[in-house]
Amino acid sequence: MRLDVSIAQKTYRLADxxxxxxxxxxxxxxxxxxxxxxxxxxxxxxxxxxRMIAGLDRxxxxxxxxxxxxxxxxxxxxxxxxxxxxxxxxxxxxxxLSQDELKALLAAFELDGRGQDYPGxxxxxxxxxxxxxxxxxxKPDLLLLDEPFASLDRGLHERLRDKLSERIAGRAMxxxxxxxxxxxxxxxxxxxxxxxxxxxxxxNRFDIAAPREARSPLMxxxxxxxxxxxxxATAEAVARPVTS
Amino acid sequence: xxRFLSLCLFVVIWQVAAMTLGAHYLVGPDATxxxxxxxxxxxxxxxxxxxxxxxxxxxFSLGMLVGSALGLALGRSQALDRLIDPWxxxxxxxxxxxxxxxxxxxxxxTETAVLAAVTLNKIPTTAITLRxxxxxxxxxxxxxxxxxxxxRWRRWRHVVAPQLAPYFAASARGGLAMVWKIVLVVEILGxxxxxxxxxxxxxxxxxxxxxxAYVAPFVALMIAIESVVLRPAERSASWWRRHAP
Numbered sequence: 001m002r003l004d005v006s007i008a009q010k011t012y013r014l015a016d017x018x019x020x021x022x023x024x025x026x027x028x029x030x031x032x033x034x035x036x037x038x039x040x041x042x043x044x045x046x047x048x049x050x051r052m053i054a055g056l057d058r059x060x061x062x063x064x065x066x067x068x069x070x071x072x073x074x075x076x077x078x079x080x081x082x083x084x085x086x087x088x089x090x091x092x093x094x095x096x097l098s099q100d101e102l103k104a105l106l107a108a109f110e111l112d113g114r115g116q117d118y119p120g121x122x123x124x125x126x127x128x129x130x131x132x133x134x135x136x137x138x139k140p141d142l143l144l145l146d147e148p149f150a151s152l153d154r155g156l157h158e159r160l161r162d163k164l165s166e167r168i169a170g171r172a173m174x175x176x177x178x179x180x181x182x183x184x185x186x187x188x189x190x191x192x193x194x195x196x197x198x199x200x201x202x203x204n205r206f207d208i209a210a211p212r213e214a215r216s217p218l219m220x221x222x223x224x225x226x227x228x229x230x231x232x233a234t235a236e237a238v239a240r241p242v243t244s
Numbered sequence: 245x246x247r248f249l250s251l252c253l254f255v256v257i258w259q260v261a262a263m264t265l266g267a268h269y270l271v272g273p274d275a276t277x278x279x280x281x282x283x284x285x286x287x288x289x290x291x292x293x294x295x296x297x298x299x300x301x302x303x304f305s306l307g308m309l310v311g312s313a314l315g316l317a318l319g320r321s322q323a324l325d326r327l328i329d330p331w332x333x334x335x336x337x338x339x340x341x342x343x344x345x346x347x348x349x350x351x352x353x354t355e356t357a358v359l360a361a362v363t364l365n366k367i368p369t370t371a372i373t374l375r376x377x378x379x380x381x382x383x384x385x386x387x388x389x390x391x392x393x394x395x396r397w398r399r400w401r402h403v404v405a406p407q408l409a410p411y412f413a414a415s416a417r418g419g420l421a422m423v424w425k426i427v428l429v430v431e432i433l434g435x436x437x438x439x440x441x442x443x444x445x446x447x448x449x450x451x452x453x454x455x456x457a458y459v460a461p462f463v464a465l466m467i468a469i470e471s472v473v474l475r476p477a478e479r480s481a482s483w484w485r486r487h488a489p
Contacts, residue, residue, distance in 0.1 A: 056387050071391065079388045083406040083484040092402050093392040118484055138392060 003030040003066055003142065003174060005053060010060035012048070022048055023060070024199040032067055032141075035168055035175045037185035039230070040195035046178035047076065049200075050144045053176065067174065069141025076146045078131035080119040086130045087115040094137040102137075109133045109163055125156045129163070136167055143168075145177040149184060161187055165212050182230065186222050187215065194233045203233035247471065271456045279457035288442070292458065296427055296439040297465075299355075303362025304423045308416065310363065311370025316408075318371060319378020335368040340426050344433060353434045358427070365426050370415045377411030409481035417474050421466060 010023040022045045030036055038046045051057040053064055054073050080089045090102060097105070106115055109129040119127055128148065135143060148164065149157045165188055168175055177188050185192045192206040206229050210218050255273055262272030271279075283289035318325045318332075344361040351357035381404065389399045431440025439458045446454035 051387075054391055056390060073391050075384070075388065077384070079384050081385070081402060081406070084402060088402075092394065092398065120484065 002032055003028075003053070003064075005029070005049075005064050006062050007049075007052065007060055007064075008062040010048065010052070010062075021199045024201075026062075026199070026201060028193065028202065030174060030176070032174050033172055035188060035190045036177070037189035037192045038176060038178045038195050039182060039185045039192050040180065040200070042180050044195050044197075045200035046195060047146055049195075050146050050176065050178055053142075054144055066142060070138050071142045071144070072135045072138045072140030073144040074128075074131050074135040074146065074148050076150055078119065078124075078127040080127060080130055080134070082119050085116050085118050086111065086122070086133075089119070089130065090134050090137045093134055094139075097137055105133050105137055108136075108167060125152055125160070128152065129160060132160075132164065132167075139171070141173050143173055143175045145175065147179055148177065149179075149181070164188065169212055182223065182226055186219065186226055187212070192226065194230055196234060197237040203237055204229050251467070267452070271452045273460075275453050276456040276460050279453035280461060283454070283457050289457070289461070292437060292439050292442050293461070295437050296424070296431065296462070299358055299362065299427045299430070299438065300420075300424045302359055303366060303427065304420055306359065307363045307366025307423065308370055308412075308419065311367040311415070312374045312412065314367065315371035315374025316378045319375040319381070325375070332368050332371060335364075336372070340365045341429060344426070344430050348434050358430050358435065361430050362423055362426050366419055366423055369422070370419060373411050373415040373418075374408065377408045380411075381407050406481075406484075410478070413474065413478035413481050417470065417478065420469065420474070424462065424466065 005026070005028040007023045007026040009021070010026075011019045012022045013019050026049075028049075038049065040046055048057065050073070052060060053066070054071055055064075055066075080086075081092065084092065086106070087102060090105065091097060102115070103112075106112055109132055111126065111129055111133060114122070114126065114130075117126075119130070122130065132145075132148060135145070145164075149160055152160065161184060168188065175188075177184065179185055186208065190208055192208070194203040194205065195201070196203045206226055208215070208222065210222075215222065258270075259272050259274070262270045262275075267275060280289065314328075318328055340361075343364050347357040347361035347364070351360060385403050385407075389403045394403065427438070428440035428443065431438040432444040435441055439462060442458050443455055446452070446458070
């Protein structure tokens with residue numbers, strides 16, 4: 001049971017009628033239960049990759065074998081229904097959720113008492129938490145997170161990351177986090193894929209052996225290691241562009 | 245409340261104008277009320293009203309249904325839109341009168357022809373409004389619904405319908421007023437009953453109070469429907485917008 005991505009070709013049609021090759025012979029394998037991070041600059045194709053893995057974009061050649069089970073995703077924007085309150089937004093995707101489970105889920109993302117609020121009444125940070133709670137509501141086997149902390153201030157970003165880290169640890173599932181932030185990748189993932197180049201490819205990877213909850217003291221060291229790998233990978237990508 | 249005052253002011257202006265111009269040109273509210281009273285007493289009013297209302301509602305409902313379905317299909321499929329859009333423009337610019345005449349010629353002077361004529365006149369405007377609604381549907385929410393594999397009905401009810409509600413309400417508000425005017429023309433041309441028929445009669449006899457007796461209650465009814473049914477419906481369809489910070 002593993003996720004097997006092999007994209008022969010994915011082109012992105014530009015507004016002016018041209019086309020940009022986004023992926024060319026791209027492969028990614030993930031054993032079930034792996035928490036992986038896709039780390040790369042904005043616009044390198046991470047979101048497109050997640051959309052293809054999620055099955056939302058089938059306009060490519062190649063194949064993606066997903067393990068059986070439910071897929072869930074937190075999009076870059078919260079994408080809540082503005083005309084349904086937070087509880088109903090969760091129930092919409094997971095009607096089987098009991099009242100107690102719902103309460104527990106909201107509490108896990110510090111949304112206690114906000115269940116009756118409408119998305120328009122929530123700050124961006126709260127809306128993101130609601131979207132994450134929704135992603136977990138379906139008890140996914142494969143969870144995709146697309147820049148889950150984009151445009152949040154630093155304090156909120158870190159608190160939400162801790163919440164997420166706890167939730168991920170609490171349940172056996174495969175997780176892919178797309179992020180441009182090396183810190184997020186180091187805190188959340190067991191394995192980091194450095195993505196870059198055009199067409200995008202995996203430049204390198206970095207496995208983190210230390211358990212998530214024990215990483216805080218190791219962070220300076222991990223950061224230095226990851227940074228070095230990233231710099232080397234980026235330098236290589238610039239020096240040796242793939243011609244297609 | 246300001247709406248009520250505005251209506252009162254209208255009645256006052258009407259009365260003053262009628263008194264200035266004289267009963268040969270404009271019948272005032274008082275004479276209209278007297279004529280209404282007469283028609284109600286004779287029983288003609290209720291029957292004519294019922295017939296016209298039934299025709300209006302049937303045409304309105306069918307027109308909304310077919311027009312909405314067409315509009316949604318056009319908004320979702322560009323190929324279909326390219327094919328049908330010119331036809332819609334033709335339909336929009338074909339006078340209602342012509343459609344009515346054709347309906348009578350092809351179907352005969354029957355209720356089916358009435359329904360066909362009214363419905364055909366209502367479809368293009370509804371289709372155009374709902375097409376805009378379908379085009380404005382948020383594809384990001386479509387993705388969300390697809391990702392969480394929402395069943396068709398739940399997707400429609402919770403994701404799509406609330407986005408379309410304002411367009412549907414706008415189309416209903418504009419449509420009801422349009423439909424009843426068309427029904428009057430249909431009746432005046434080829435029906436032996438209904439408000440339109442009565443108005444034709446009033447015109448032949450130059451009976452202005454009779455004409456007014458049938459216009460005023462219908463307009464009053466439309467205002468009532470508008471303020472008791474349609475406006476609250478529109479407001480409740482977009483109530484969640486008021487929750488925005």
